Amino acid sequence: MTRFARLDRLPPYVFATVNEIKMDARRAGQDIIDMGMGNPDLATPDHIVAKLVEAAQKPHNHRYSASMGITRLRVAICNWYKRRYNVELDPESEAIVTIGVKEGMSHLVLVTIRPGDVVFTPNPTYPIHPYSAIIAGGDVRGIPVGPEHNFFDNLVTATRQTWPRPKVLIISYPHNPTTEVVDLAFFEKIVDYAKEHDIMVIHDFAYADLTFDGYQAPSFLQAKGAKDVGVEFFSVSKSYNMPGWRVGFCVGNPEIVFALKRIKSYLDYGVFQPIQIASIIALEDDQACVQQVRDTYRERRDALIGGLNRVGWEVPSPKGTMFVWARIPEKYRAMGSVEFSKFLIREAQVAVSPGLGFGEYGDEYVRFALIENKMRVNQGIRGIRKIM
Numbered sequence: 001m002t003r004f005a006r007l008d009r010l011p012p013y014v015f016a017t018v019n020e021i022k023m024d025a026r027r028a029g030q031d032i033i034d035m036g037m038g039n040p041d042l043a044t045p046d047h048i049v050a051k052l053v054e055a056a057q058k059p060h061n062h063r064y065s066a067s068m069g070i071t072r073l074r075v076a077i078c079n080w081y082k083r084r085y086n087v088e089l090d091p092e093s094e095a096i097v098t099i100g101v102k103e104g105m106s107h108l109v110l111v112t113i114r115p116g117d118v119v120f121t122p123n124p125t126y127p128i129h130p131y132s133a134i135i136a137g138g139d140v141r142g143i144p145v146g147p148e149h150n151f152f153d154n155l156v157t158a159t160r161q162t163w164p165r166p167k168v169l170i171i172s173y174p175h176n177p178t179t180e181v182v183d184l185a186f187f188e189k190i191v192d193y194a195k196e197h198d199i200m201v202i203h204d205f206a207y208a209d210l211t212f213d214g215y216q217a218p219s220f221l222q223a224k225g226a227k228d229v230g231v232e233f234f235s236v237s238k239s240y241n242m243p244g245w246r247v248g249f250c251v252g253n254p255e256i257v258f259a260l261k262r263i264k265s266y267l268d269y270g271v272f273q274p275i276q277i278a279s280i281i282a283l284e285d286d287q288a289c290v291q292q293v294r295d296t297y298r299e300r301r302d303a304l305i306g307g308l309n310r311v312g313w314e315v316p317s318p319k320g321t322m323f324v325w326a327r328i329p330e331k332y333r334a335m336g337s338v339e340f341s342k343f344l345i346r347e348a349q350v351a352v353s354p355g356l357g358f359g360e361y362g363d364e365y366v367r368f369a370l371i372e373n374k375m376r377v378n379q380g381i382r383g384i385r386k387i388m
Contacts, residue, residue, distance in 0.1 A: 009134050014357035018341045022351045033380035035304075036351040038176065038322060038369040042241045042296060045289040051281040055274035065270035068261045069097020069249075073276045076283040077234070077249045085219040093254040094227070096261050099271055100246040101206055101233045104260065106132045108231070108250065109168065111263040112200065113138045118166040120158065122151065124177055124355055124362030126204065129170045141166065144361045146178040146325070147316070152189055159197055169194065172204035174217055174320025177358050177367040181215060181320045187223035194229040200256065201230030207321045209239040209290050212298045215319040221252055231256045238322065239290050240282045247271055247279045297322050300370040300377055307381030311388045324368040325355075329388065337363050348383035 018036070025032050055061050068074070074091035081087040089095055098104025105128060113119060115137030121129040123142025130140045143158055145151045159166065171190065173182045187203075194201050203220035211217050220232045231252035237243040250260055270276070304324055305317045315326040327333075328340050335343065337354035344350045344366070353369070355362030372380065 034351045035368040041371045052278035055277040061273040065273045067264040076280045087221045095251045098248040101248040108260045110136045119168045121170045124358030170202045174207040179318035184218040203232040211320045303374045303377045311385040350380045
């Protein structure tokens with residue numbers, strides 16, 4: 001059989017075995033509380049959908065769009081950054097529309113590194129962070145992140161111990177899956193570090209708006225000199241409940257943005273134009289829907305955390321993301337996250353994501369996604385009580 005070299009570097013999909021057991025249980029008639037995949041279950045706000053319908057009824061919007069995104073949408077994202085973070089961006093040279101963050105990040109890494117270049121990513125982390133580099137032929141080094149780790153100290157140590165020197169650092173705060181959050185001072189240290197070591201920084205800001213308990217996530221671009229060293233990706237997926245619409249943005253350093261623009265000009269014609277037009281409305285219209293999204297996830301978080309702690313599974317309450325990162329109870333920890341996730345499906349009828357799927361440093365944890373309503377969350381807690 002034909003061998004495909006790039007596929008050979010990709011490991012088996014850890015989540016697949018757990019998903020198979022979940023589907024087998026459902027086919028057997030079991031009601032599985034699914035808090036595995038981080039796939040938002042809420043509806044896109046009505047005013048955004050209405051704009052999509054209106055724009056889709058106009059034939060001129062059915063033609064090819066522009067790979068870098070329509071001008072009006074790039075202006076909208078730059079205005080959004082100015083209002084939210086007081087960050088000035090040029091819509092012509094410092095902003096580009098992507099087909100979601102995964103597409104944009106994958107192609108940016110592909111065009112900016114050569115085979116053998118070292119890329120630093122957190123470990124555990126969202127899979128596209130390391131795999132974008134692996135697909136591009138890079139050499140990935142995972143920097144431990146999470147409750148027991150000081151990421152920046154680990155980053156400095158890894159830099160001293162790595163040769164050849166790293167070319168790219170990928171970070172993401174609020175962080176999926178560990179829910180770690182940072183302040184602006186952290187980003188300022190990252191900028192100084194990147195300048196000292198001549199490293200390009202890519203910050204994934206997918207959970208910018210999903211923050212709780214008074215915490216507000218800073219943008220990497222707020223740090224002085226951030227545009228000198230890197231870019232930030234933002235997406236409408238989580239903030240506006242538009243995951244399937246596939247609209248993201250890369251903003252920041254003009255040379256890096258140009259590199260992504262150049263490769264995308266060979267690869268795609270951009271997002272369907274009515275979707276881009278509706279995304280303008282999302283960014284510029286009434287933002288009350290964002291607060292509603294935040295409140296919904298906070299209520300689900302509180303129900304899950306409260307329930308887990310009541311049944312004896314002590315888990316800290318996250319200040320950001322739509323996830324809960326839970327260390328496996330001590331009596332089950334030796335099972336590892338994959339076997340424990342299978343066990344939860346069989347014995348508690350609850351599906352979660354095994355931490356190993358996000359990197360080897362996540363194997364003592366599982367990730368709950370807050371994609372079930374409070375009633376279903378409480379049903380899941382009753383199932384978990386049986387094993388505790």
